Amino acid sequence: MVIVTIDGPAGAGKSTVAKLLARELNFQYLDTGAMYRALVFSAIQRKIDFSDPESLVKNSHSVNLRLESEKVIIDGVDVSTEIRLPEIAKYIRFVADNELIREHLVNMQRQIAAHDNFVCEGRDQGTVAFPDSQCKIFLTASSTERAIRRQRDLANKGIVMEVDEIKKDQDERDQQDYNRKVGKLIKADDAIEVITDGLSLQEVVETLTRLVNQKSSANNF
Numbered sequence: 393m394v395i396v397t398i399d400g401p402a403g404a405g406k407s408t409v410a411k412l413l414a415r416e417l418n419f420q421y422l423d424t425g426a427m428y429r430a431l432v433f434s435a436i437q438r439k440i441d442f443s444d445p446e447s448l449v450k451n452s453h454s455v456n457l458r459l460e461s462e463k464v465i466i467d468g469v470d471v472s473t474e475i476r477l478p479e480i481a482k483y484i485r486f487v488a489d490n491e492l493i494r495e496h497l498v499n500m501q502r503q504i505a506a507h508d509n510f511v512c513e514g515r516d517q518g519t520v521a522f523p524d525s526q527c528k529i530f531l532t533a534s535s536t537e538r539a540i541r542r543q544r545d546l547a548n549k550g551i552v553m554e555v556d557e558i559k560k561d562q563d564e565r566d567q568q569d570y571n572r573k574v575g576k577l578i579k580a581d582d583a584i585e586v587i588t589d590g591l592s593l594q595e596v597v598e599t600l601t602r603l604v605n606q607k608s609s610a611n612n613f
């Protein structure tokens with residue numbers, strides 16, 4: 393099976409790009425951030441105390457989490473929209489910094505991607521989940537560009553936020569992502585960095601498609 397990993401900071405456009413790249417390559421798409429978000433959502437719903445790591449771990453095992461094409465289903469309910477609300481990001485670190493929860497989700501990610509070709513997107517896909525991936529991409533953009541893009545995405549969902557406010561949340565998440573003990577955001581040694589400032593979505597997808605094709609002809613996959 394071929395795994396293309398896309399890691400990078402929040403707001404770099406990974407999800408949109410990964411989805412389109414997967415379509416272009418005729419691969420499946422795995423949004424691992426959605427898994428962390430879904431666990432936060434279910435913990436809020438089940439009124440779990442976020443300062444109690446053991447309960448969070450138990451919850452991560454008891455919840456029925458499924459990813460169906462681009463939908464996120466928890467205990468039979470489609471929560472794809474709810475998990476994107478800004479409130480979810482506030483609690484992410486309690487789940488994403490928990491080593492046992494990360495281990496559980498990485499195992500799930502490996503199982504999901506075991507039987508098909510996948511584009512897997514997140515923070516630790518090329519480093520922890522799929523260190524043997526044939527093609528690793530580190531997708532990034534400047535902090536301002538990422539915040540402006542996030543503002544546009546939120547506006548499309550009817551959520552109005554100032555760029556400065558978004559940047560503040562984003563800086564906080566960057567700090568968490570770059571500094572967590574396990575699964576921290578770091579470019580894998582063999583990842584190709586793509587900086588998307590000033591590039592259109594189509595240009596980014598074309599660049600990545602070209603990179604995957606180059607890797608695939610060089611390494612025969």
Ligand code: DC
Pocket residue numbers: 402403424425426428429484488513514515516517565569575
């Ligand atoms: O990609 P995203 O913003 O939807 O991800 C939500 C959060 O989940 C993000 O703040 C960091 C965390 N995350 C992670 O720790 N590891 C991953 N592989 C994917 C996401």
